[in-house]
Amino acid sequence: MTLAQLIFLAAAAVTLVAAIMVVTAPRLIHAGLWLILSLAGIAVLFILLDNGFLAVVQVAIYIDAIAILIIIAVMLTRAVMSDADRQINRMGLAAAFASLILLAGLLAMVLQVPAASPAPLVEAEVNLDALGRALVDVDGFILPFEVASVLLVAALVGAILVAMAPARGD
Amino acid sequence: MSDPFVIVGQFIKELLIGLGLEAALTAVLLRIVGAAVLGGLVGAAAILTIWAERKLLARIQDRIGPNRVGPYGLLQSFADVLKLITKEFLIPRGADRYVFIMAPLVVVAGVIGMWAVMPLAPGLVGTEINVGVLYVIAIGAIGTLGIMMAGLSSNNKYALLGAFRTVAQMLSYTVPMLLTLLIPVMLAGSMGMLTIVEAQSSAWFILLAPLAAIIFFISSLAELGRTPFDLQEAESEIVAGFHIEYSGMGFGMFMMAEFVHAFTISALFSVIFLGGWQGPGVEAFPLLGLFYFILKTALIYFVVIWLRGTFPRLRIDQMNAFNWKFITPLALVVFMVTAILDKLAVQADFNRTAVHLGSNAIIVLGTLFILRAHAASQRRRKEVADRPQIQHSEAAGD
Numbered sequence: 001m002t003l004a005q006l007i008f009l010a011a012a013a014v015t016l017v018a019a020i021m022v023v024t025a026p027r028l029i030h031a032g033l034w035l036i037l038s039l040a041g042i043a044v045l046f047i048l049l050d051n052g053f054l055a056v057v058q059v060a061i062y063i064d065a066i067a068i069l070i071i072i073a074v075m076l077t078r079a080v081m082s083d084a085d086r087q088i089n090r091m092g093l094a095a096a097f098a099s100l101i102l103l104a105g106l107l108a109m110v111l112q113v114p115a116a117s118p119a120p121l122v123e124a125e126v127n128l129d130a131l132g133r134a135l136v137d138v139d140g141f142i143l144p145f146e147v148a149s150v151l152l153v154a155a156l157v158g159a160i161l162v163a164m165a166p167a168r169g170d
Numbered sequence: 171m172s173d174p175f176v177i178v179g180q181f182i183k184e185l186l187i188g189l190g191l192e193a194a195l196t197a198v199l200l201r202i203v204g205a206a207v208l209g210g211l212v213g214a215a216a217i218l219t220i221w222a223e224r225k226l227l228a229r230i231q232d233r234i235g236p237n238r239v240g241p242y243g244l245l246q247s248f249a250d251v252l253k254l255i256t257k258e259f260l261i262p263r264g265a266d267r268y269v270f271i272m273a274p275l276v277v278v279a280g281v282i283g284m285w286a287v288m289p290l291a292p293g294l295v296g297t298e299i300n301v302g303v304l305y306v307i308a309i310g311a312i313g314t315l316g317i318m319m320a321g322l323s324s325n326n327k328y329a330l331l332g333a334f335r336t337v338a339q340m341l342s343y344t345v346p347m348l349l350t351l352l353i354p355v356m357l358a359g360s361m362g363m364l365t366i367v368e369a370q371s372s373a374w375f376i377l378l379a380p381l382a383a384i385i386f387f388i389s390s391l392a393e394l395g396r397t398p399f400d401l402q403e404a405e406s407e408i409v410a411g412f413h414i415e416y417s418g419m420g421f422g423m424f425m426m427a428e429f430v431h432a433f434t435i436s437a438l439f440s441v442i443f444l445g446g447w448q449g450p451g452v453e454a455f456p457l458l459g460l461f462y463f464i465l466k467t468a469l470i471y472f473v474v475i476w477l478r479g480t481f482p483r484l485r486i487d488q489m490n491a492f493n494w495k496f497i498t499p500l501a502l503v504v505f506m507v508t509a510i511l512d513k514l515a516v517q518a519d520f521n522r523t524a525v526h527l528g529s530n531a532i533i534v535l536g537t538l539f540i541l542r543a544h545a546a547s548q549r550r551r552k553e554v555a556d557r558p559q560i561q562h563s564e565a566a567g568d
Contacts, residue, residue: 003198029322033269036315056301056308064311071318072337075330128300128361 008048015041032071039063053128179204208296209282216429217247223429223475230479254422262415266323273323274416274423276316281431283309287363288437291447291459295364302363303351306438307344310393313427314340317402317412320424324415332411335486336395336402342493343392343399346385349501353382353508354442367446376443378526381504381533383443385497387470390435392493395428396474398481401489432474433467440466504533 018038025031039062046055134140179200186196221236221244228235236243261270284306286296299305314336321333355361357378358369366375376383392399403411413424440446444466447459484492507529515525 003194029266030269033319052299053301053304056299056305060304060308060311063315064308068311068315068318068337068341071315071322075318075322075334075337 004048008045011041011044011048014038015045028074028077029071032067032074035070036063036067039067053131204296205286208285212282212285212430212433213278213426215433216426217251219429219433219471220247220250220425222471223432223478226472226475227479230476251422254419257418259418259420260415262325264325265415266325269319269323270415271420273316273320274420274427276319277313277427278316278423278430280309280312280314280316281427281434283312284434284438288434289364289367289441289446290463292452292456294456294460298362298364301361303355303361303366303442306363307348307351311340311344313431316427320416321412324412326415328408328410328414329412331408332402332414335408336412338486339395339399339401339489340393342490343389343497346493346497346501347389347393349498349505350379350382350386350389351442352505353379356509356512363441363446366442367448370445370448373523374443374445374448377523379443379504379508379530380527381500381530382508383439385501385504386443387439387473388497389493390439391474391477392489394431394435394474396432397478398484399489400483401486433471436470436474437463437467439470444470500533500537504530507533 015038018034018041021034022031022038025034039058043055043058043063046052046058135145136142182203183196183200186199187193224246225235225243236246239245239249261267286309287299287302287305289295289298317336317340318333321329321331321336324330354366354375357375358366360366360369369375395402401407403413408414413421416424440463446466447463449458449462452459452462508526511525511529512522514520515522
């Protein structure tokens with residue numbers, strides 16, 4: 001067993017355990033912190049795949065932006081400093097049903113992928129230049145890129161509207 | 171061959187292989203040793219910078235500063251560190267135990283992690299990755315996470331307030347910081363730190379992008395949480411903010427992280443805008459590069475301390491308004507102008523430095539003009555708003 005395999009096993013184990021803790025931790029804030037550990041484990045997996053760019057982006061976007069925003073949202077809830085309520089409420093059965101359907105759908109999708117031989121990792125050097133060009137290429141991903149930008153601008157404008165003080169004279 | 175660090179590395183490598191270790195394992199071990207040495211040196215540098223900062227602040231405030239322990243008080247910080255290590259690390263009742271213990275570790279790790287990609291001298295860099303700038307931002311924000319963990323787990327309302335303030339400040343100032351970091355990336359054509367340093371062999375980026383440098387400096391001061399942006403630990407308002415409940419080395423690690431962070435920001439500025447180890451005679455003697463790097467870093471660090479000794483603390487609304495209404499729009503304008511002009515200058519074969527300096531000067535003049543007009547309109551509005559009030563009170567007095 002090589003060192004890389006050992007690191008892979010350790011990172012995968014940490015990722016999975018942390019992911020389970022996210023849904024079982026009794027306190028919301030702990031769930032958020034476990035989520036960060038799980039995301040960090042995925043960043044390690046990206047590094048093992050020789051893709052430093054995706055690893056850094058994983059940390060920058062998922063941990064620094066999304067996970068911290070989740071924790072802020074948790075901080076703004078009422079019961080942030082106290083122990084949580086019961087974790088299972090009367091919608092538990094419905095939630096289990098919904099997640100089973102999701103699992104079935106995902107499995108059906110994954111099973112359709114042919115079990116091809118793994119791509120050679122050594123040649124897959126990350127070409128940032130090509131990635132950047134593909135994002136603004138008409139034949140590439142310009143439409144999803146622009147749609148995402150418009151979505152973000154809409155979110156910004158919406159946040160300003162929500163936060164704006166009501167007009168005087170109301 | 172003139173590089174002593176490579177020689178030392180070779181020596182240890184051959185020693186380990188001679189002891190019967192595998193070459194691959196030796197490479198890994200060397201990496202670990204290198205990381206430990208770099209991290210340890212950066213942490214130890216904090217002891218010296220604390221002394222320098224206390225001494226300089228004292229001079230600015232017309233005091234003498236530490237002068238009893240050792241010559242010029244040089245050993246004062248060592249005594250402080252010893253005291254902090256021997257003190258008990260208290261965990262308050264009701265605190266979130268593990269999160270509370272982990273928070274200072276996360277903060278220190280985030281700061282020291284930035285040094286992994288810092289080019290210290292030619293051939294002396296922890297590791298060169300092609301997304302170095304992005305890495306620095308990503309790792310730097312881990313410190314925010316640590317501060318939030320400290321504030322949340324302390325079971326103390328002041329700590330929680332400090333954490334809230336930290337998050338508001340750090341998240342908002344990351345925006346102009348990222349925007350201005352994109353400018354040197356554009357000028358160098360790479361996100362790798364080494365490439366950015368090498369691209370500055372003819373002209374430092376502070377000449378090409380002075381406005382970006384200033385905005386980056388201000389926003390990194392805010393990320394740092396130093397005066398004038400030290401709202402997160404404002405002593406006179408929320409006592410000590412997020413680290414109020416920490417004692418002993420827990421507190422010591424927060425302090426160390428803050429000082430190392432200040433030093434790191436200075437190093438980052440000197441790498442990205444002041445050419446890092448670039449200087450006369452570096453090609454012949456690579457070690458001279460380390461000297462230039464430390465010299466430039468110390469210069470910027472002096473400015474950081476100078477600002478700390480000069481400015482009062484901002485109010486939280488001033489801090490937010492300054493970011494969202496002034497710095498961020500300005501950074502956006504500078505970014506767009508630089509992006510367009512850089513392409514045009516290369517195509518039309520103009521002098522790049524002159525084009526960028528000129529555009530920056532025009533932006534500065536425009537900004538000053540807009541600010542002046544804005545202030546004038548504010549004054550006029552205030553006068554108008556004041557006038558009828560006086561008449562009203564006179565009418566009421568009749």
